[in-house]
Amino acid sequence: MKNTEPEMPITDHLNELRTRVTWIFLFVMFTAAIAFAFNRQIISILLIPFPDGVEIVQIGVTEGLGVSMKVALVAGLFVAFPIIAFQTIMFVKPALEGNEKRYIYYSMPIIFILFLLGISFSFFLLLPFMMKFLPTFLGDLVTPQISVKSVVGTTLWLMFVMGFIFQIPVVMFVLAKIGILDPHKVAKQRKFAILLSVIAGAVITPTGDPINMLIWAGPIWILFEIGLVLARIASDK
Secondary structure: OOOOOOOOOHHHHHHHHHHHHHHHHHHHHHHHHHHHHOHHHHHHHHOOOOOOOOEEEOOOOOHHHHHHHHHHHHHHHHHOHHHHHHHHHHHHHHHOOHHHHHHHHHHHHHHHHHHHHHHHHHHHHHHHHHHHHOOOOOHHHOOOEEEHHHHHHHHHHHHHHHHHHOOHHHHHHHHHHOOOOOHHHHHHOHHHHHHHHHHHHHHHOOOOOHHHHHHHHHHHHHHHHHHHHHHHHHHOO
């Protein structure tokens, strides 16, 4: 089924892009401003995975303000996710065919749920282990005093990375459904997928040590295998 919508001039595309980016920016700023009013409550939640007995300190004069603004912006992006997704879909909609539009629409709620699952998986399982292991790695040789900027920055980074990693199965399913991904060819390259999982784990972790690398590489590879199963289901005629 071919796309029957008339083509738009490039200037109209640019104007539409500017309009949608403006709406996204305004909504993110609005939600970030609300999140900034509750920055202490949000930061206290982000510190939960950190172990007791390790002192969290503010080193720089403006570090507290900087952390609060960063947390507010990230929280604003999270709350504005549905609006960002909607505006993005509406922009690319004219280039999609009927079946592609339907798959994109159906996948949006699943993407949001998987994003929440990824964040929860990181927050409740991976981060507590890492935060317990890393600050006390040298044992009694040092007294750990970790800056709040380091703790919050690492927590936000790893939570959101895992949220996006959890999109692997649905992305593979949609790509297979619209004929871009061939699961049979991908399955033959499984060894490269495992290698990429290990490389991704090394890049994602703040230290790159073998233990944390494998902690993150494992879920990536498992999600790839789940995506491969879904891709095979999607490609079956």
